[in-house]
Amino acid sequence: VKNVLLTGAGGPSAVAAMRALPGSEFRCFMADLDPHAPGLYLVPQDRRVLVPPGAHPEFVPFVQNLCVTKGID
DSSP, X not given: OEEEEEOOTTSHHHHHXXXXXXXXXXXXXXXXXXXXXXXXXXXXXXXXXXXXOTXXXXXXXXXHHHHHHHTOO
């Protein structure tokens, strides 16, 4: 099973991408800066991630660290 991180969990594209990935082959982690983003609640709590805004200088280091700590492929 491959771990996949989908950002923009509040938008329809992230939700559609998650639903398009076969659950037997992929484990989705959903990320958004809004704690009320609908896509966050389509995965178990341990796979929901709040991220800083994309333009924030810490966004890339945050996502890189997340990929390492959560084993994102």
